[in-house]
Each structure stands twice: as C-alpha cells, then as structure tokens.
Amino acid sequence: MKILYVYAHPEPKSFNGALKDTALAALQEKGHEVKLSDLYAMKFHPVLKASDFPERKNLEIFNPFLEAIKAIKTGAFSSDIKEEMEKVKWADLLIFQFPIYFTAMPAIMKGWIDRVLAPGFGFDPVTNSAYDTGLFKGKSAMLVTTTGAPKEIYSEGGAHGDLNRHLEPVTHCVFEYMGMKVLPSYIIYEASAMKWERGAEELEKYKQRLLEL
Ligand SMILES: Cc1cc2nc3c(=O)[nH]c(=O)nc-3n(C[C@H](O)[C@H](O)[C@H](O)COP(=O)(O)O)c2cc1C
Numbered sequence: 001m002k003i004l005y006v007y008a009h010p011e012p013k014s015f016n017g018a019l020k021d022t023a024l025a026a027l028q029e030k031g032h033e034v035k036l037s038d039l040y041a042m043k044f045h046p047v048l049k050a051s052d053f054p055e056r057k058n059l060e061i062f063n064p065f066l067e068a069i070k071a072i073k074t075g076a077f078s079s080d081i082k083e084e085m086e087k088v089k090w091a092d093l094l095i096f097q098f099p100i101y102f103t104a105m106p107a108i109m110k111g112w113i114d115r116v117l118a119p120g121f122g123f124d125p126v127t128n129s130a131y132d133t134g135l136f137k138g139k140s141a142m143l144v145t146t147t148g149a150p151k152e153i154y155s156e157g158g159a160h161g162d163l164n165r166h167l168e169p170v171t172h173c174v175f176e177y178m179g180m181k182v183l184p185s186y187i188i189y190e191a192s193a194m195k196w197e198r199g200a201e202e203l204e205k206y207k208q209r210l211l212e213l
Helices: 016-030 064-074 079-090 109-116 168-176 195-212
Strands: 004-009 033-038 093-099 142-148 186-187
Touching: 004 079, 016 033, 016 093, 016 142, 016 186, 016 195, 033 079, 079 109, 142 168, 142 195
Parallel strands: 004 033, 004 093, 093 142, 142 186
Antiparallel strands: none
C-alpha cells in the first residue's frame, strides 16, 4: 500500500516523535511504500494566502474558494502545495498523527488541510461531487492522536465529551466529504503523564495496529 504519513509535533524527542518513528519502521517492515510530511521539520506554512495562487484570475478581490476551483484545472498552485498534492494523489492511505491541542489538531496541520485539500481537489462544488461521489473515493484516512487528559474526561458523559465526536469536523466533514473511507481513530490518552514502561507498551501496541493494516 502507498501511505502518506502527515505528522505534526515540534519536538523530535517527544513521545509523538517516538510514535512516528515506530510507525515508519513498522510500515516499512510490512513492505508498504511510505512518504512522510513532517510539518514542523518542513516549516510548512499553514496560512492560506493570495500567493498560493501564482496565476490569480481576479486581482481585484482575493476569493480563495474561486481561485482554488480555477487553479485545480491548471495546477497553478504554489510549489509547496503542489508537492503535497502529488503525495495525496499518490497515496492509498493517509495517516495524520498529532498531539491534541485544545481538543483539535495543531494549527499547522489544519493549515495543511486548508491549503492542500483545496476546493476542487477532493470535492467538486461545481458538479456537487462529495461523500459518495467525493473525488478521493478509493483512498482511506486515519487519525492518530495523543491527549494529556484521561479517557474518562474524553468519554460520553465526561467533562469534555467523546473525543471521537470532536474529531468529526475532520473525519466526517473533510475526509468522508471527500469520499475517503475513515478508519477508527487511534487515540492514546494521558500521554503526557506516561512512565517509561507504559510508553514502551503503547509504542508496541501501535506497532501491532499498523502491522494489521
Ligand atoms: C497548546 C496545547 C494545547 C493542549 N490542549 C489539550 C487538550 O485540549 N486536551 C488534552 O487532553 N491535552 C491537551 N494538551 C496536551 C497534549 O495533548 C499532550 O501534552 C500531548 O498529547 C503529549 O504528547 P507529547 O509528549 O508527544 O507532546 C495540549 C498541549 C498544548 C501544548
């Protein structure tokens, strides 16, 4: 399988860094082809802006939605977006790994979604192609995330509510919207309070999950 691993953590020596290294080794061991987008290491620019569109159609008013729909026909996006779009086109499975920041993905990863999964790329508002007719039909996606808070707080009836529900703006309204099949999110709770032994156990469990893919 061709796998794009999109990863966001600012510190390579973090638990997330170890999780990512474990994942890359396990996927390669299983014979998958893997491409990595390590967003902090790449210094990925997360803010959608006019220069994302080098052949702007309307120079008077910047309308990113309309510019994207036009640019998708010619491929006229800035080079950092084009490189990431090529990886998405290539991939059968997209894995997004990140620590939870305020019950969501870090801004750098949301910015990757805003800029790379541009209107017209995974869905077509002109022909109303979304969900069952989403343009990424045949691809799959999976979120892998770590929390500081314990599972009880992120469960139905807990103070925050079910974390899976908070992830739906991405799993449902982005990935499924674009026609992708969404695999169950892989969540490691209370990652910041982990002792070394539990950390090693969690790395092994995640490795086994990836070997099952
Ligand atoms: C800006 C910021 C916001 C955070 N928000 C949350 C949160 O909303 N819920 C939560 O459980 N943990 C939150 N955390 C804690 C991180 O998710 C946690 O430290 C991380 O998953 C541990 O993995 P690491 O050791 O690889 O960084 C936040 C951390 C930061 C830095």
